[in-house]
Amino acid sequence: MKTQNKKIESYFSHESLGGIELSKEEIKTAFLEKLFYGIGRIPSVATTNDFYTALALTVRDQVFKRYVRSLEEYAELDSRGIAYLSAEYLPGPHLGNNLLNLEITEETREALAELDIDLEALLEQEVEPGLGNGGLGRLASCYLDSMATLGIPSIGYGIRYEFGIFNQTLKEGWQAEVTDKWLHYGNPWEVVRPEIAFEVRFGGRTEHGKNEDGTLKVTWTPDSEVKGTAYDTPILGYNSNGIVMRLWKAEAIDSFDFSAYNMGDYYRAVEKKMRSENITKVLYPNDENLSGKELRLKQQYFFVCCSLQDIIRLHLMQGRKLNTLSEKFSIQLNDTHPSIAVPELMRLLVDEHDMEWEEAWHVTRHTFAYTNHTLLPEALEKWSVHLLGRLLPRHMEIIYEINRRFLNELREKHYTGEQIARMSIIDERGEQSVRMAHLATVGSFKVNGVSRLHSRLLKSQVLNDFADLWPSQFTNITNGVAHRRFLAVSNPGLAELISEKIGKQWLTDLPQLKGLEKYADDVDFRERWMQVKLQNKIGLARHIKERTGVELDPSMLFDVHVKRIHEYKRQHLKVLHILSLYLRLKNGKGEGISPTAFIFGGKAAPGYFMAKRIIKLITSVAELVNNDKEVQDRLKVVFLPNFSVKQAQRVYPAADLSEQISMAGKEASGTGNMKFALNGALTIGTLDGANVEIREEVGEENFFLFGLNTEEVQTKKASGYHPYRIYDRNEELQEVIDFLISGELENGNTEIFRPVHDNLLQQDPYLLLEDYQSYIEKMEEIHEVWRSPVKWAKMSILNVARMGKFSSDRSIHEYAEEIWKVEPVKVQLSK
Numbered sequence: 001m002k003t004q005n006k007k008i009e010s011y012f013s014h015e016s017l018g019g020i021e022l023s024k025e026e027i028k029t030a031f032l033e034k035l036f037y038g039i040g041r042i043p044s045v046a047t048t049n050d051f052y053t054a055l056a057l058t059v060r061d062q063v064f065k066r067y068v069r070s071l072e073e074y075a076e077l078d079s080r081g082i083a084y085l086s087a088e089y090l091p092g093p094h095l096g097n098n099l100l101n102l103e104i105t106e107e108t109r110e111a112l113a114e115l116d117i118d119l120e121a122l123l124e125q126e127v128e129p130g131l132g133n134g135g136l137g138r139l140a141s142c143y144l145d146s147m148a149t150l151g152i153p154s155i156g157y158g159i160r161y162e163f164g165i166f167n168q169t170l171k172e173g174w175q176a177e178v179t180d181k182w183l184h185y186g187n188p189w190e191v192v193r194p195e196i197a198f199e200v201r202f203g204g205r206t207e208h209g210k211n212e213d214g215t216l217k218v219t220w221t222p223d224s225e226v227k228g229t230a231y232d233t234p235i236l237g238y239n240s241n242g243i244v245m246r247l248w249k250a251e252a253i254d255s256f257d258f259s260a261y262n263m264g265d266y267y268r269a270v271e272k273k274m275r276s277e278n279i280t281k282v283l284y285p286n287d288e289n290l291s292g293k294e295l296r297l298k299q300q301y302f303f304v305c306c307s308l309q310d311i312i313r314l315h316l317m318q319g320r321k322l323n324t325l326s327e328k329f330s331i332q333l334n335d336t337h338p339s340i341a342v343p344e345l346m347r348l349l350v351d352e353h354d355m356e357w358e359e360a361w362h363v364t365r366h367t368f369a370y371t372n373h374t375l376l377p378e379a380l381e382k383w384s385v386h387l388l389g390r391l392l393p394r395h396m397e398i399i400y401e402i403n404r405r406f407l408n409e410l411r412e413k414h415y416t417g418e419q420i421a422r423m424s425i426i427d428e429r430g431e432q433s434v435r436m437a438h439l440a441t442v443g444s445f446k447v448n449g450v451s452r453l454h455s456r457l458l459k460s461q462v463l464n465d466f467a468d469l470w471p472s473q474f475t476n477i478t479n480g481v482a483h484r485r486f487l488a489v490s491n492p493g494l495a496e497l498i499s500e501k502i503g504k505q506w507l508t509d510l511p512q513l514k515g516l517e518k519y520a521d522d523v524d525f526r527e528r529w530m531q532v533k534l535q536n537k538i539g540l541a542r543h544i545k546e547r548t549g550v551e552l553d554p555s556m557l558f559d560v561h562v563k564r565i566h567e568y569k570r571q572h573l574k575v576l577h578i579l580s581l582y583l584r585l586k587n588g589k590g591e592g593i594s595p596t597a598f599i600f601g602g603k604a605a606p607g608y609f610m611a612k613r614i615i616k617l618i619t620s621v622a623e624l625v626n627n628d629k630e631v632q633d634r635l636k637v638v639f640l641p642n643f644s645v646k647q648a649q650r651v652y653p654a655a656d657l658s659e660q661i662s663m664a665g666k667e668a669s670g671t672g673n674m675k676f677a678l679n680g681a682l683t684i685g686t687l688d689g690a691n692v693e694i695r696e697e698v699g700e701e702n703f704f705l706f707g708l709n710t711e712e713v714q715t716k717k718a719s720g721y722h723p724y725r726i727y728d729r730n731e732e733l734q735e736v737i738d739f740l741i742s743g744e745l746e747n748g749n750t751e752i753f754r755p756v757h758d759n760l761l762q763q764d765p766y767l768l769l770e771d772y773q774s775y776i777e778k779m780e781e782i783h784e785v786w787r788s789p790v791k792w793a794k795m796s797i798l799n800v801a802r803m804g805k806f807s808s809d810r811s812i813h814e815y816a817e818e819i820w821k822v823e824p825v826k827v828q829l830s831k
């Protein structure tokens with residue numbers, strides 16, 4: 001680090017900054033100092049939030065110490081760097097994870113205990129940044145964790161939404177959305193970098209002129225401009241230095257005050273400022289289905305534009321030429337949300353840095369790699385040519401030019417008109433639109449899916465023409481999860497038991513869990529294993545009682561379905577199952593039913609009619625079942641509101657059964673499935689997404705499989721699917737479906753769930769009725785296994801022991817090796 005100040009430099013590299021080990025006494029002193037000087041409080045008036053903030057600031061100092069040192073080392077090593085571009089991140093609470101990464105959890109707990117402060121209460125105080133919707137955003141955060149731990153020089157770029165994903169509450173059983181104010185109490189984990197700021201332009205027109213040497217010169221005269229300022233959050237790895245998550249906030253450009261003064265029109269200028277800031281106001285709460293929203297496109301371009309300018313700045317700062325960009329950087333596109341980066345990099349290179357088109361295209365196509373996260377046709381991003389052309393006129397021209405050259409290539413290869421129309425970046429059917437997945441594919445050197453099945457379907461269906469054209473461009477990287485957060489931090493009881501048997505190596509080498517296999521037959525170990533689970537269930541039951549008033553008996557089977565609410569994920573199939581059990585009990589036919597607590601959680605997109613109705617259905621069934629004396633100790637149903645990373649960390653460790661019941665071919669991977677199994681839950685699932693690989697790893701005898709597979713689904717649909725015929729032939733199913741409109745669920749109201757009822761009988765696009773019987777029968781088998789605690793415990797232990805593959809460390813290793821060609825550099829921690 002060039003401080004140009006020898007004294008500061010020597011202080012910085014000297015032990016005077018302290019080593020990496022912190023004693024209990026040092027933590028205590030630092031904490032008290034933060035309380036006084038950091039936030040100006042005396043203990044007698046300090047609130048829990050003050051204590052939390054003081055502790056966060058204490059920990060932050062240590063985080064920054066490591067982060068700054070890793071910056072220095074990465075700069076010296078001069079190795080390849082990775083920019084991860086993602087419109088969403090879901091980091092979860094920082095405090096607990098940072099304590100683990102610094103290895104000071106116990107010292108901190110003791111230091112605080114000596115001050116009569118409970119660490120758990122402070123952990124509880126943190127409001128998490130909800131800067132994502134679900135799986136995709138959480139995956140991005142898992143990947144930053146692993147990149148930091150493995151020592152991959154990288155930056156995670158994104159958007160600093162002022163309001164993240166809404167908070168979910170229930171009103172009479174319906175979802176109600178409440179604005180998320182995660183920044184309300186300030187954010188001790190970030191630091192603003194006012195000197196790292198870039199201008200972003202929108203609208204206007206382009207002019208095609210000539211340079212002095214006669215070459216073409218395009219100038220873009222925008223009609224509005226905003227500034228993006230960097231907000232940095234260091235992300236530590238385990239026992240290693242950190243990387244940064246750099247989020248951009250939109251602000252009015254600096255000339256704002258000046259022009260206001262000149263115009264003498266203060267209010268108009270203020271309005272302009274507010275309009276600028278709108279860009280990063282709020283996260284769009286839709287999951288996998290957004291189109292036509294101008295502000296959303298603005299958000300995408302805004303963060304991509306800032307990030308690319310920053311990358312180019314970093315590259316040039318090291319004295320390099322732009323034509324070597326791809327040698328020094330790989331830029332990973334997290335789905336198509338940042339894919340406007342392809343024409344933007346072209347624009348920067350050609351228009352702003354005077355590079356020839358061919359050379360610029362070579363650089364671009366060797367810099368980007370694209371991860372696809374969905375096959376759902378309605379979720380493949382498209383932007384209308386009209387909207388894109390109005391907002392980003394120069395980019396639209398560049399996209400046309402990229403497409404013109406690409407289609408020429410196809411013509412040279414004698415592609416048919418039909419094939420060309422299919423592969424074109426511009427969809428000419430109906431209103432002209434830009435197919436962002438095609439743009440990302442054409443502009444990248446690698447395209448990957450997120451599970452083996454998903455990657456196969458990507459190659460054989462959604463992008464098959466491209467896979468035929470460029471077979472070696474396609475690959476698979478199966479998702480993984482940050483096992484430190486989702487096991488070590490959130491399930492300390494199990495983590496401790498594991499470490500006692502096999503040591504702590506698994507923290508950085510998850511396949512070590514294999515060592516647990518031999519304890520599956522150890523009576524004492526099995527008992528302790530189930531004891532940990534029971535304690536976790538008691539904890540979750542307490543939490544659920546506080547939040548919902550519903551009391552769960554922790555000895556019940558905890559059968560859990562948590563994830564975004566979406567028809568393809570089939571929460572309503574679970575509801576049909578619950579109703580079948582309820583009706584059996586009412587009809588005196590409930591012998592085979594083990595006492596079960598059904599736990600649901602998840603947000604629905606505010607405009608998604610069916611998903612919201614499914615939430616209402618769940619809460620209505622909960623009301624009915626929980627208040628029926630006849631089934632009281634046999635069945636309980638809860639909808640735990642506001643599922644988030646924080647909630648998730650409570651739920652996974654307490655689950656016995658994990659529901660992964662999407663219709664085969666629809667879930668790209670799933671990552672909740674991994675988090676459950678890692679915490680000893682058994683899975684009931686279809687052959688969808690990563691379920692396939694989980695089953696392969698844990699062994700088919702330790703996985704409850706049901707339902708049609710992808711090929712069978714497709715055959716069924718192609719041959720004409722008639723849900724009514726299935727209904728007609730299955731008496732129990734008839735009873736269950738009829739019950740939806742019987743009025744018994746909602747005080748005689750027969751209409752409220754009719755849309756669900758009609759949809760299932762008339763279309764049933766996700767084949768609930770088709771898979772119903774298979775699901776019911778598999779659940780019967782599960783209830784039987786549950787009645788044999790020894791068998792259950794063995795299966796649970798074997799599941800955990802065989803989950804080694806699903807760490808995000810493994811995924812990132814694969815990205816590094818296969819896509820980025822970057823060597824992890826394990827940075828030495830200064831002692």
Ligand code: GPU
Pocket residue numbers: 133134135136137139287288289335373374379450479667668669670671689
């Ligand atoms: N996913 Br596309 C999202 O959460 N949001 C999106 O906008 C898109 C995909 C999910 C997939 O549904 C899930 O199967 C996958 O595990 C996850 O991305 C991470 O790859």
